[in-house]
Amino acid sequence: MPSEKKHKRSIVFFLVQDFSMIAFAMAIEPLRLANLMLGYECYKWRLASHDGAPVRASNRVEVAVDASLADERRNLSGESRPTMVFVCSGVNVENFNNKSVLAWLREEHNRGVSVGGLCTGAHVLAKAGLLSGRRCAIHWENLPGFAEAYPKAKVFADLYEIDGGIHTCAGGTAALDMMLSLIGEDHDDTLVNRICEMALTDRVRSAQDRQRLPLRARLGVQNAKVLSIIELMEANLAEPLSLIEIADGAGLSRRQIERLFRQEMGRSPARYYLEIRLDRARHLLIQSPMPVVEVAVACGFVSASHFSKCYRELYNRSPQQERADRKQYQTAA
Helix, strand or coil, rough: CCCHHCCCCEEEEECCCCCCCHHHHHHHHHCCCCCCHHHCCEEEEEEEEECCCEECCCCCCCCCCCCHHHHHHCCCCCCCCEEEEEEEEEHHHHHCCCCHHHHHHHHHCCCCEEEEEEECCCHHHHHCCCCCEEEECCCCCHHHHHHHHHHCCCEEECCEEEEECCEEECCCCCCHHHHHHHHHHHHEEEEEEEHHHHHHCCCCCCCCEEEECCHHHHHCCHHHHHHHHHHHHHCCCCCCHHHHHHHHHHHHHHHHHHHHHHHHCCHHHHHHHHHHHHHHHHHHHCCCCCCCCCCCCHCCCCCCCHHHHHHHHHCCCCCHHHHHHHHHHHHHH
16 A cells, blocks of 8 residues: 555755745655655655745745644644754845744754755754754855854755754755755665656766866866966965965966966966955855954955955945945845
């Protein structure tokens, strides 16, 4: 009988305002396809929100839900108790601070329910105190602010992470990879491959596959020496290396590095290094509540005034204006 089939999971997707629709859909669709292929309801799910009202995604589409937080609290001690709970969030997640939701997540985890986060959901799990000392994944754009806000979490720019019953993914299509991994654990590669064929995806990416395009493709640069120097720069933003240290690490002279960057990047290595530090600063200003002076220090600037001067020269506005414009946009949205 279908009801006697094993490997049944019951999943709650808790939707947070401005959640990522692509991550949400990519998490549910492989479950639907698995049920279709298996011929029975191996996976079932329901949607929940804090008050049971529809939730608007970041693309402004409203999604109706099946339950409220109060309903889910009651379900914890009944037959409708889930085996997994996923927090679905997206932009502006750093502003989420619903203590009732955070307490509920801790309670679910303490009762043996697996918890997880899609896209920026790691922010909510960390705020609930569930990621201290655990590996987790988050979208690359949110990683700098997350790492500064939750230094005890072991955050990685991986597609997804599973650590101690806590599942996190970077969002977008990474949710598909994480769910296919779970389905593979429950069944076998044959089912996963059939789902991939139906979803028109040619492979399942591993958890450690990169989120972003390789530097070679992202920057359109082919020179291996330049790419290795840029990787070195990106790994040392808080405490910038001197050009002499970079030259030693690359096995080139300062003059050679200067010439290569002029040819490949159209600017000096010092200028390029400054720009990627300022890009990191911009993400911190937008994605975290860190004071401007702390953002400056985190990006290797010796003073807030020097940081502000450089920021204004590149972006034509001050760090304070950047943050104010972001808040205004969030309010308008």
